[in-house]
Amino acid sequence: xxxxxRTPAPTIIETASDASPIPPQSEHPLSEIIRFSIxxxxxxxxxxxxxxxxxxxxxxxxxxxxQSGEYLIVDQVSxxxxxxxxxxxxxxxxxKDPSKFFIKRIxxxxxxxxxxxxxxxxxxxxxxxxxxxxNEPYIKSMKNGIILEExxxxxxxxxxxxxxxxxxxxxxxxxxQEERIVGRAFLRLFPPxxxxxxxxxxxxxxxxxxx
Numbered sequence: 001x002x003x004x005x006r007t008p009a010p011t012i013i014e015t016a017s018d019a020s021p022i023p024p025q026s027e028h029p030l031s032e033i034i035r036f037s038i039x040x041x042x043x044x045x046x047x048x049x050x051x052x053x054x055x056x057x058x059x060x061x062x063x064x065x066x067q068s069g070e071y072l073i074v075d076q077v078s079x080x081x082x083x084x085x086x087x088x089x090x091x092x093x094x095x096k097d098p099s100k101f102f103i104k105r106i107x108x109x110x111x112x113x114x115x116x117x118x119x120x121x122x123x124x125x126x127x128x129x130x131x132x133x134x135n136e137p138y139i140k141s142m143k144n145g146i147i148l149e150e151x152x153x154x155x156x157x158x159x160x161x162x163x164x165x166x167x168x169x170x171x172x173x174x175x176x177q178e179e180r181i182v183g184r185a186f187l188r189l190f191p192p193x194x195x196x197x198x199x200x201x202x203x204x205x206x207x208x209x210x211x
Contacts, residue, residue: 053182055091055101061161061168062103064140065089065200071190072103072199076183084109084157084178086123089185089200092159096173101182104169105200107134108158113151116171118144119164138202141165150175157181162200 057070066072066089074091084090086109094100108114113124115131119142124131142164148171150158155178161167170176188199 053091055103057103060166061163062089062105062200063163063166065105065138065162066103066185066188067194069191070188070194072185073187073189074183075186078184079178079181084181084184087202090159090181091183091185092176092181094173095176095180098180102168103185104159104161104167104176105138106157107160107170108150108152110152110154110156112158113149114158114170116146116148118146136162138162138200139164146171155179 053074053076055072055074057066057072058068060068072091084106086106088106089103090106091101091103094102107121108123111125113131115122115124121134121136122131123134140163150170152158152175156175157178158170159176160169160171185199186197188194188196
């Protein structure tokens with residue numbers, strides 16, 4: 001979707017002069033359209049490149065948090081000010097094909113060791129050397145059967161979909177490099193009844209628990 005800003009035609013002003021006024025020349029409609037289009041591009045392109053981008057959700061990997069067809073605005077500024085946080089819902093370029101965009105939730109951050117045993121996800125790091133188990137109420141489903149351990153280096157993240165059984169994520173294609181992250185889900189605009197600020201947001205204390 002492109003965002004257009006229509007600027008009203010400039011108001012004609014007269015200077016104080018004794019000379020006879022010169023009647024203003026009418027502007028060709030095509031010239032006005034071209035001018036408005038240029039102004040719109042000057043505004044829209046920087047916004048989409050550096051501030052925010054619209055995306056439409058497609059697929060089932062984040063159900064029931066997000067549904068196909070939902071319209072999101074992704075914030076591209078926040079991660080220039082601070083690093084992504086565990087629990088954030090992010091949009092990123094798929095590492096195997098950068099022309100595609102994926103939406104997932106950050107589970108592990110740099111310095112973490114992510115240990116998965118069946119449906120249990122444990123995080124081990126300097127603050128929690130014995131590890132802690134993630135309490136994830138947003139999960140739709142996660143079957144037993146997988147055993148995996150991944151140590152995350154600098155600027156590396158481990159991401160998974162909320163609908164774990166229908167998600168291609170870090171369990172399949174590995175860690176996500178920070179430079180591939182476009183931004184976090186900032187607004188859900190459509191359908192209107194699902195409007196939400198920071199959709200899918202959870203707090204750190206909400207997703208961690210002891211044994």
